[in-house]
Amino acid sequence: MEEIGLIMLFETLAINNGRILNLDYHNRRFKQGQLFLHCQTMIDDIANIINISDEFDNKFIRCRVTYDKYSIKVQYFDYTPKSIQSFKLIECNYIDYTYKYDDRNLLNQLLSQKGDCDEIIIIKNGLVTDCSIGNLLFLKDNHWYTPDTPLLQGTQRAYLLEAQKIHLANIDKNDIWQYEKVMMINALNAFDENRVVLIKNIKE
Structure with missing residues (x-):
C-alpha cells in the first residue's frame, strides 16, 4: 500500500486582477487535505504561501498549489478556458x-x-x-x-x-x-x- 506521505494533492485557485477567488472555500478543502496527509507543517491560510505579483494586475491567473506530507510547491499560469460543446x-x-x-x-x-x-x-x-x-x-x-x-x-x-x-x-x-x-x-x-x-x- 502506498505510504501516505507519498500521496500528493493539489489546489487550483483563480487569481483575478490580483485577488484570490473563493479563498475561504479553498482554505476549507486545503485544511482537509493537510489533515488527510498528516502534513508536518499545517498552513491555516493558503493565501500566505501565494505571492500576488504586480504582474497579475488585469490578468486571470491559474495558481496551482501541489503538496504532500513534507513539501509544498506553488506555480502560476496564464489561463485559457476550455471550450466545451459536447x-x-x-x-x-x-x-x-x-x-x-x-x-x-x-x-x-x-x-x-x-x-x-x-x-x-x-x-x-x-x-x-x-x-x-x-x-x-x-x-x-x-x-x-x-x-x-x-x-x-x-x-x-x-x-x-x-x-x-x-x-x-x-x-x-x-x-x-x-x-x-x-x-x-x-x-x-x-x-x-x-x-x-x-x-x-x-x-x-
Whole structure:
C-alpha cells in the first residue's frame, strides 16, 4: 500500500486582477487535505504561501498549489478556458477522487474515451458524478441542480450551494434526459449561462 506521505494533492485557485477567488472555500478543502496527509507543517491560510505579483494586475491567473506530507510547491499560469460543446457518458464504478489527487491517470484514461466529444460525464454505480475537470450543473424548469454524488466537493459548487443558487439532486444516468442544459463549473469557471451545453449534445 502506498505510504501516505507519498500521496500528493493539489489546489487550483483563480487569481483575478490580483485577488484570490473563493479563498475561504479553498482554505476549507486545503485544511482537509493537510489533515488527510498528516502534513508536518499545517498552513491555516493558503493565501500566505501565494505571492500576488504586480504582474497579475488585469490578468486571470491559474495558481496551482501541489503538496504532500513534507513539501509544498506553488506555480502560476496564464489561463485559457476550455471550450466545451459536447459530453460523452463514461461509466467507471471504481473511481475515487474524494481528495484532489495530483495523480490524474485514471481521469485521463477515462477522458481518452470521449471520442469526438469535448468532455466526459462520469457515471459511477449508475449515478451522475462529475466531468474530468469540474463539477456539473443541470437545468430543469428554471432551476439549476448539481449531483449529490460528486467525485470531488468543488469550491465553486460549495459556494453556489451555500448561496442557494443551485440545489442538490440525485441524478441517475437515465434521469439526464429530463434536464434541458448542463454546465461545467470549477475554481476557474464560475457560473455562466454563456457556457451551457444542451442536453441533446450529450452522447451515450
